[in-house]
Amino acid sequence: MTQPLFEPFDFEKPIYTIQEKIEELMRISEETGVDFQSEIDKLSARAEAFRMNVYKNLQPKEKVQIARHPQRPSAIEVIRQLSPQTWFELHGDRAGQDDQAVVGGIIEFLDRPVMVVGTQKGRGMKENLVHNFGMPNPEGYRKAMRLFSHANKFGMPIVTLIDTPGAYPGIAAEQHGIGIAIAHNIREMARLRVPIVSIVLGEGCSGGALGIGVANEIYMLEHALYTVISPEGCASILWRSPEYAAQAAESLKITAQDLFAFEMIEGIIPEPLGGAHYDPQMTIESVRSSLLSSLTTLTQLSPEELVEQRYQKFRKIGAFEESVLTR
Amino acid sequence: MPLGHWFASKRNNKASLNPESVNQKLTDGDFERLWIQCYNCSERFPKKDIQENRMVCSACGYHFRINSWERIHQITDSFEELNASLRPKDPLNFTDTAPYAERIEKTEAKTNLKEAVITGIGKISDTKFALAVMDFSYMGGSMGSVVGEKITRLIETALEENLSLIIFSSSGGARMQEGTYSLMQMVKTGAALAKLHEAGLLYISVLTEPTFGGVTASYGTLGDIIIAEEGARIGFAGRRVIEQTIRQKLPADFQTANYLLKYGQVDMVVQRQQLKESLYRLIQLHQKSLTLAGPVSSRQL
Ligand SMILES: [Zn+2]
Numbered sequence: 001m002t003q004p005l006f007e008p009f010d011f012e013k014p015i016y017t018i019q020e021k022i023e024e025l026m027r028i029s030e031e032t033g034v035d036f037q038s039e040i041d042k043l044s045a046r047a048e049a050f051r052m053n054v055y056k057n058l059q060p061k062e063k064v065q066i067a068r069h070p071q072r073p074s075a076i077e078v079i080r081q082l083s084p085q086t087w088f089e090l091h092g093d094r095a096g097q098d099d100q101a102v103v104g105g106i107i108e109f110l111d112r113p114v115m116v117v118g119t120q121k122g123r124g125m126k127e128n129l130v131h132n133f134g135m136p137n138p139e140g141y142r143k144a145m146r147l148f149s150h151a152n153k154f155g156m157p158i159v160t161l162i163d164t165p166g167a168y169p170g171i172a173a174e175q176h177g178i179g180i181a182i183a184h185n186i187r188e189m190a191r192l193r194v195p196i197v198s199i200v201l202g203e204g205c206s207g208g209a210l211g212i213g214v215a216n217e218i219y220m221l222e223h224a225l226y227t228v229i230s231p232e233g234c235a236s237i238l239w240r241s242p243e244y245a246a247q248a249a250e251s252l253k254i255t256a257q258d259l260f261a262f263e264m265i266e267g268i269i270p271e272p273l274g275g276a277h278y279d280p281q282m283t284i285e286s287v288r289s290s291l292l293s294s295l296t297t298l299t300q301l302s303p304e305e306l307v308e309q310r311y312q313k314f315r316k317i318g319a320f321e322e323s324v325l326t327r
Numbered sequence: 328m329p330l331g332h333w334f335a336s337k338r339n340n341k342a343s344l345n346p347e348s349v350n351q352k353l354t355d356g357d358f359e360r361l362w363i364q365c366y367n368c369s370e371r372f373p374k375k376d377i378q379e380n381r382m383v384c385s386a387c388g389y390h391f392r393i394n395s396w397e398r399i400h401q402i403t404d405s406f407e408e409l410n411a412s413l414r415p416k417d418p419l420n421f422t423d424t425a426p427y428a429e430r431i432e433k434t435e436a437k438t439n440l441k442e443a444v445i446t447g448i449g450k451i452s453d454t455k456f457a458l459a460v461m462d463f464s465y466m467g468g469s470m471g472s473v474v475g476e477k478i479t480r481l482i483e484t485a486l487e488e489n490l491s492l493i494i495f496s497s498s499g500g501a502r503m504q505e506g507t508y509s510l511m512q513m514v515k516t517g518a519a520l521a522k523l524h525e526a527g528l529l530y531i532s533v534l535t536e537p538t539f540g541g542v543t544a545s546y547g548t549l550g551d552i553i554i555a556e557e558g559a560r561i562g563f564a565g566r567r568v569i570e571q572t573i574r575q576k577l578p579a580d581f582q583t584a585n586y587l588l589k590y591g592q593v594d595m596v597v598q599r600q601q602l603k604e605s606l607y608r609l610i611q612l613h614q615k616s617l618t619l620a621g622p623v624s625s626r627q628l
Contacts, residue, residue, distance in 0.1 A: 024500075167544075169564030171573045174582060175590040179543030179563035186517035187524065187549055207513060207544040207563070213516050228501045228510040228541075233568070236425035238503060252506045253419045262418075265505060312510050315479070317511040318472035319418035322410075 006071060006277065011054060011062050018047040055273050058223065061246035062230060063255055066223040067202045073284055075103055075118025075161040075201065081284045082116075082291070090147055094097035099140030101132045101168070104147045106156070110295055117144045117149035117212055118161030121202075133167035138181035141211045145185050157195040157295055160212040165230060167208035180250055182211040182298070189214035190310060193238075193303030197294045199269070199287060200224040200256075201276075216310045217294050218264070220256035221283065222271040230268040241261030263319060266294070298327075332350045365389050366434045371445075381599050386580035390558040390599050394438075395462035400494055402436075402603045403449035403458065406601045410480055414441050419506050427504040430466065442473040443498070446481040451607045457485035460495040463537070470541050475512025484518040490531040491610045496547040500540020509580070513545035519525060520549045527623025529613045531606060534561045534593065535585075552609060555584035555593040556602065594612055 008016055022043045029036045060065070066072075079087055090107035104117035121134035151158045167178050168208045169193035189196065194251040198215035204226035220226060229237075234252060259265045276283040301309065341396040362369045367389035377384070381401055382391040399406050404593035416429075421427040435441060443465035459481050461468045478494065485492045501509040525532055532550025535558040545564045555561055570577055580586045584596045597605050617623070
């Protein structure tokens with residue numbers, strides 16, 4: 001096993017250091033015939049305890065690293081594993097563009113057609129460029145909205161898979177109304193008469209995530225994050241230096257556990273120890289079971305109930321003081 | 328010689344007019360209280376003259392930033408405030424270089440405002456409408472839970488009372504100190520506007536200097552009619568973020584009201600002097616049409 005599967009994060013390195021020691025002892029034991037078994041057992045126990053301790057107590061800044069891991073399961077991988085037989089990818093905004101930061105199409109799930117729309121970062125520079133690192137332009141949100149409307153017309157439940165550092169900050173994006181595109185999606189998603197489930201796979205950053213995020217139920221992978229602004233962006237503005245990103249990640253309360261505590265999401269989807277990238281297939285099976293129960297419940301609701309439930313879900317979010325005496 | 332020129336030349340003799348020394352002088356006593364200098368053309372005027380001109384420079388037409396009450400005064404004949412007691416909380420116990428709770432106290436003391444938006448029922452002549460006016464002086468007009476809640480309640484009031492809605496936006500975006508609570512206000516307000524849309528009620532969004540981020544990507548751009556006030560800068564991402572991302576300089580007029588008009592993002596750019604009249608006439612025209620056409624339920628939205 002010796003080699004780590006991935007370049008370890010700094011916080012993981014002590015785990016591998018202990019493992020290297022164990023392997024060295026085993027090698028010496030083999031070469032010299034001296035029995036080090038009790039030392040090896042002790043070290044192994046220590047290694048395991050340490051590993052558990054690190055992974056069970058991940059700090060927000062460490063979760064940010066895991067949420068951005070390039071080997072994390074992507075929207076397209078989730079789609080392919082959920083529905084290996086059926087995947088009709090649909091393209092384009094019908095106004096001149098097919099923004100690949102947003103992917104979508106029809107799958108079969110729970111014995112029924114389901115519309116899946118997700119943001120896709122791509123893996124490796126070539127794919128990153130095709131998918132613009134998962135940062136949609138206005139055309140991407142309009143493409144998403146076209147697929148949502150299609151789903152609405154044919155009564156297909158909608159699943160959105162969120163993994164984006166945010167909408168793209170560019171000249172053309174502003175000229176073509178990136179703000180309007182997101183705002184329009186928010187308003188129109190609120191009106192859709194089919195079930196909508198959102199799953200945050202990695203990063204759910206700012207309005208860029210909300211553009212496909214107005215759902216009846218939201219689930220987050222265990223180490224995914226949902227935030228009003230990237231920790232780096234927040235640090236640059238409030239602390240005037242991106243070096244405070246770790247502190248910002250902590251202060252902004254962006255983890256799945258935070259959002260669950262705030263009652264903004266319906267559930268947390270477990271990841272293998274160390275993060276989804278250690279076992280993407282198992283992670284996607286966990287996604288499957290969450291989706292199964294969520295869609296089974298939501299498909300019982302009438303279109304009116306779905307719209308109302310979605311409205312109330314977001315209507316109640318807010319923390320403020322109000323004196324009852326003066327209105 | 329106009330009084331302003333006289334004053335300017337008098338000061339000119341005293342000290343060189345580099346921007347810093349101007350700032351220094353602007354902060355001292357009488358000048359600060361009675362005089363104002365245009366940021367654009369550097370002309371100086373008695374403050375009273377500019378106030379009477381709706382805070383627009385009479386030399387170059389520059390629109391000074393105005394606060395929410397001044398705005399309400401300018402565009403209504405009367406106004407009744409709603410939900411005035413809502414104040415922010417600190418749900419994340421947030422601290423950056425200073426605790427959020429402390430910032431709230433200080434901002435309230437400095438601005439005499441309880442939050443970054445004032446909402447209520449406005450009237451021009453005998454026409455009533457629901458009105459929200461954001462105030463940039465309260466934490467950069469940032470949108471947190473209170474802004475989201477007050478806007479949403481106002482939309483609900485418009486629905487109940489069958490009123491047109493006008494929102495004046497001025498905001499740096501979502502309030503980071505409230506984290507995802509702020510973010511989700513975009514959905515809360517957007518979903519409420521979905522109901523207003525289905526009810527066939529008119530919503531006019533007026534974007535004023537400056538409107539960015541979460542407000543641009545929610546209620547700010549969901550108007551049936553979108554007006555940009557002359558001189559406003561409007562966008563989703565900030566200029567600096569875009570420059571850092573694309574590593575090139577942006578044109579000087581990028582994200583200005585007229586730039587947005589050119590790219591089809593707003594319906595019109597309106598001078599402050601014409602705003603009240605424009606809003607009144609737009610409401611009148613749409614109400615007339617609704618009266619003639621009958622209830623909206625007969626037309627699918
Ligand atoms: Zn001027």
